[in-house]
Amino acid sequence: MTWNFSEINQDVDKDIESVVDQKTLEDFRIKYLGRKGLVQKIFASLGTLSKEEKPIVGKDSNILKNRLSSLLEQKQKEIANKKSNAGKTKLDVSLPGVSFASGHTHLISQTIEEICDIFEKLGFIVEEGPEIETEHYNFSALNIPANHPSRDGFDTFYLNAPDPKEKGVNLLLRSHTSPGQIRIMEEHKPPLAVIIPGKVYRPDAVDASHSFMFHQIEGLLIDKDIKFSHLKGLLSAFCKRLFGDKIEMRFRPHFFPFTEPSAEVDISWAQGKKTWLEIMGCGLVHPAVFKAAGYPKGKYTGLAFGLGVERIAMLKYGIKDIRTFYENDDRFLKQF
Amino acid sequence: MKVSLNWLNEYVKINLSAQELSHRLTMAGLEVESIDTVKGDKVFELEITPNRADCLSIIGLAREVSAMLNKSLKVPTIKKTPQVKNKISITIEDKKACLQYVGFLVENITVGKTPTGMSNHLSSLGLRSINNIVDITNFCLMELGQPLHAFDYDKLSGGKIIVRRAKKGESIVTLDDVERKLDPSILVIADAKRPVAIAGVMGGKDSQVTSQTKNILLESAYFDPILIRHTSRKLALSSDSSYRFERGVDQQNVLPTANRALALILENAKGKMVSFSDARVSKKKALQKNVSITLDQINSYLGAQISSAKIKSILTKLDFKLKETKKNSYQITPPSFRPDIKQEVDIIEEIARIIGYDQLPEALPLINATNMKENVRRQKRNLLKRTLVGQGLKEIITFAMVNQSMLDKSNYDGIKGIEVCNPITQDHAMMRPSLFSSMMSVVQTNINKGQRKLSFFETGKTYTKNKEEEVLCLLISEETNSDWRDQKRGYRNYFDLTGKINEIFDCLSLQGVTYEVKNYRNLEEGQSAQINWDGKSIGFVGKVAGEVLNNWGIKAGRFYCAEINVENILSRSLKEKSFVPLCEYPAVSRDVSIAVNKDVSFDKVKAVVVKNGTKLLSNFRFVEEYLGEKIENDKRGLMFSVTYQSSNKTLREEDVNVIHEKVLKALVVDLDVIIR
Structure with a gap:
């Protein structure tokens, strides 16, 4: 019996094409490499061949056997791969990711922190003071005279609670954070550099730009040789940090009983025709304030400043109505 | 305060544009709020600070401009008072309220038109021309800052002036045609019978100068600023005069201004001054300090x-x-008007x-406050806030003033907050004694807008009996954002809130917070607890009572809320953490399932396990509570896992078994549990 190996190879080529899964692969194996398969038949026929033919056919049949084995192995891998691919899920990778949503601090708190951070980096310490105050700390010690209009019930909330230290006088809600200046000066010896954020209260009817409760930040720096030039330098550095290098600013003379010289700080973003926005009050600490805090005359000088947090936040973030802060709409809280 | 550029120019030569002058004024502390053009004149609206009453006049401002621009100031020469023999009867009854009252009686005047130059100046400042007499008083007020008033002398009963407090029941119709009820807190100018002017604020209609007026009494006076301010506020009536008196006029300017007006009257309205009085409380001239x-x-x-x-x-x-x-x-002597x-x-x-x-130059100060310490309270509060933000809560800030009705709606039982003596509205008449009602109002706002998945916290003060204490309020809605992979995760309950509270204590390295069954009127019975720490009650936690939600008109949702007094927590110094070495030896875990009487709390079970688990018990993890049918009615199932681990050796199975058996036995003996 003679074997046409080139025809056999053609058959193999054709048959391997039709192998697509485990079953057809098995059929293929049985047909060629099975116990009764073609390769076995060829090997069995070797004995019937002539001496000359035997080595040739033997060699060819070994080649065929190796080829079949390698084809089988290759096909087996292909089918296995195909199978594992079919088992995998195809993700819609664009479906929303799942997270546990973080909360938010209030924009007022964030603004306070931002401002405090700037001053802390400059070497200030953040302090706090009480909201319920006495006339002494809120007014008298700050050089605000006994009959000053700001002491009226029109400008300050009084509480139905007597001042334990001053007979016939009621406690009040601080109308600014400045009483903190006196408290700090009493508690610490200079040099001192403090920032005092907190709630303040004034009997203003609520509208888009007024609220009877709002937040202020007070600053106080006292040492042996603080000058007016320092006030300008410090607050310029602060404003540029908070609002960016592009702003312009100006110090405009103003009046506060507890500072002298006093100024208001205006900033402007516009080039050319400027609109100035007032952002803070400041000045050098008035000698009467040092006196009230029990500091020796002429020993120290200092600078002080105060700013409204809501106003800054409104300017910075384009909020038009101060009531937005206290309404606490979830959509507002989420934005910042 | 308005000022016209043309008028200003009469006293000081200004070589700047209105824009430039406005800038200079502002930068000298005389803030220009706006510039208007009135008939070719520029009119500045100025904001004058309360310490600068001297700038409430054209000459006062001209003086400032002359200093700013280094130009000379030309002021009109003021003649002395003509010598006359007769005196007017002027009595100052209230010598504290009125320090000086100058009266000129001018007879046979001709009331008529005002010279154009003068009326133009007045109209540029928005003052309507009335007649030459009234206009002259207004002109002098604007020019020199001292308010004047002219009475029709023939309307003054008895021809006399008394400066006194109004009597109870008196009233006056003022120039603006309004009848005003007076009382003894108000200073008036009266004739023999009745008030004819509210001192320093506004004259009476009856005695005003009209076209028929023949004889006038010209008034120039000094009134107490505080009294005028109170009167003006009380009557809600403010005028160019009251504005200046309440800021304080210069007493040394009282007589000169009257003289200035007199000269103008004689020039423009003819007439003759026949009597004069200058009543003063003190003859001494106040000296300016050097x-x-x-x-x-x-x-x-x-x-x-x-x-x-x-x-x-x-x-x-x-x-x-x-x-x-x-x-x-x-050595410097300031002028009397400063x-x-x-x-x-x-x-x-x-x-x-x-x-x-x-x-002026700018320089950075050297800041060297190294002797000051960081504020622990703020550090701890920030840590606490960060933790809550990490737990998904949003911070709210609400008004510290509430009212009784808010507390009532919130079933508040505690002590009241401090009352505000002068609240702006009754809605904010009390300093809050609790943050809970404010929280409910924020829930209401959000629910009304359809926002139902809420997670809020607020740190704020409560105010009771002169005491302000810091309080933390937390609120979560039952409904929360669901995970689209597992819809069942979209709700929360009591334990979501106590979990967050535990996180707070963890972040502050504080231990020992416990929850003890207690009923509160604002919380659902059976789902509320008192929070204890450091041996004291520090607040409550639980499900907000349906009644409270009804009271607030909150129709959608269920909520869990806690209020915790954090005063003591924040004021304690922050505990420094120290490293616990990581254990390198294997751990052995045992799952435990027990049936226990329903009245035995989890806390007790855990305590027994911890007590008997020895030092080797390294972890206790609660797995599940079972309340199903497979267990007796008065019992519940608890499943937990305990882990044993040694820090210096590998535990042998036998060692663990001995301890674990002891734990289980203790549970049976101490708590009567059944090991399942």
Whole structure:
């Protein structure tokens, strides 16, 4: 019996094409490499061949056997791969990711922190003071005279609670954070550099730009040789940090009983025709304030400043109505 | 305060545009709020600070401009009072409220038209021309800052003037045609019978100067600023006069202004002055205090290099008398209209202001406050806030003032907050004793807008009996954002909130917070607890009562809320953490499932396990509570996992078994549990 190996190879080529899964692969194996398969038949026929033919056919049949084995192995891998691919899920990778949503601090708190951070980096310490105050700390010690209009019930909330230290006088809600200046000066010896954020209260009817409760930040720096030039330098550095290098600013003379010289700080973003926005009050600490805090005359000088947090936040973030802060709409809280 | 550029120009030559002048005024502390054009004139609206009553006049402002621009100031010459024999009867009854009252009786005047120049000036400031007499008083008020008033003398009963407090029941119809009820807190100018003017605020209609008027009484006076302010506020009536009196006029200007007006009246309305009185409480002239200062003081305070010549020039232009006692040392006498100048810093401010703050140098101070310590309270509060934010809560800030009705709606039972004596509305009449009602109002706002998945916290003060204490309020809605992979995760309950509370204590390295069953009127019975820490109750936690939600009109959702007094927590110093070595030996875990009587709390079970688990018990993890049918009615199932681990060796199975058996036995003996 003679074997046409080139025809056999053609058959193999054709048959391997039709192998697509485990079953057809098995059929293929049985047909060629099975116990009764073609390769076995060829090997069995070797004995019937002539001496000359035997080595040739033997060699060819070994080649065929190796080829079949390698084809089988290759096909087996292909089918296995195909199978594992079919088992995998195809993700819609664009479906929303799942997270546990973080909360938010209030924009007022964030603004306070931002401002405090700037001053802390400059070497200030953040302090706090009480909201319920006495006339002494809120007014008298700050050089605000006994009959000053700001002491009226029109400008300050009084509480139905007597001042334990001053007979016939009621406690009040601080109308600014400045009483903190006196408290700090009493508690610490200079040099001192403090920032005092907190709630303040004034009997203003609520509208888009007024609220009877709002937040202020007070600053106080006292040492042996603080000058007016320092006030300008410090607050310029602060404003540029908070609002960016592009702003312009100006110090405009103003009046506060507890500072002298006093100024208001205006900033402007516009080039050319400027609109100035007032952002803070400041000045050098008035000698009467040092006196009230029990500091020796002429020993120290200092600078002080105060700013409204809501106003800054409104300017910075384009909020038009101060009531937005206290309404606490979830959509507002989420934005910042 | 309005000022016209043309009028100003009559006293000081201004070579600047309106825009430039406006900038200079603003930068000298006389803030220009707006510039209007009125018939070719420029009119500035100025905001004058309360310490600068002297700038409430055209001449006062011209003086400032002359100093700023270094120009000379030309003021009109004021004649002396003509000599007359007759006196008017003027009685000052309230000698504290009125320090001086000057009265001129001018007869046979002709009431008529006002000269055009004068009426133009007045109209540029928005003052309507009435007649020559009234206009002259207004003109002098604007020019010199001293308010004047002219009465029709023939309407004054008895021809006399009494400066007194109004009597109870008296009233007056003022020039603006409004009848005003008076009382003894109000100072009036009265004739023999009745009030004819509210002192310093507005004249009476009956005695006003009309076209028929023949004889007038011209008034120039000094009234107490505080009294005028109170009257003006009380009557809700303010005028150009009251505005100036309440800020304080210059008493030394009272008579000169009357003289200025008299000269103008005689010139424009003819007539003759026949009687005159100048009633004063004190004949002594108040002396201005001298201030001594050196050039060095000025420059060192400002951090600047200003020349002596510049300083002298500025102060002289502002009418300060300056004497150089020795080189660069000055003794300065401020003018009578500058009672605000009392000490060195006041002088320094004048110099800085006129030079312009923008012209002064800028420098960074050396800040060296190393002796001050960080504020622990703020550090801890920030840590706490960060933790809550990490737990998905949003911070709210609400008003610290509430009202009784908010507390009632919130079933509040505690002590009241401090009352506000002068609340702006009854809605905010009490300092809050609790944050819970504010939280409910925020829930209401959000629910009304359809936002139902809420997670909020607020840190704020409560105010009771003169005490302000810091309180933390937390709220979560039952409904929460669901995970689209597992819809069942979209709700929360009591344990979501206690979990967050535990996180707070963890982040502050504080231990020992416990929850004890307690009922509160604002919380659902059976789902509320008292929070204990450090041996004390510090607040409550639980499900907000349906009744409270009804009271607030909150129709959608269920909520869990906690309020915790954090005063003691925040005031304690922050505990430094120290490293616990990581254990390198294997751990052995045992799952335990027990059936226990329902009245035995989890806390008790855990305590028994921890107590008997020895030092080797390294972890206790709660797995599940079972309340199903497979267990007796009065019992519940609890499943937990305990882990044993040694820090210095690998535990043998037998060692663990011994301890674990002991734990299980203790549970059976102590708590009567059944091991399942």
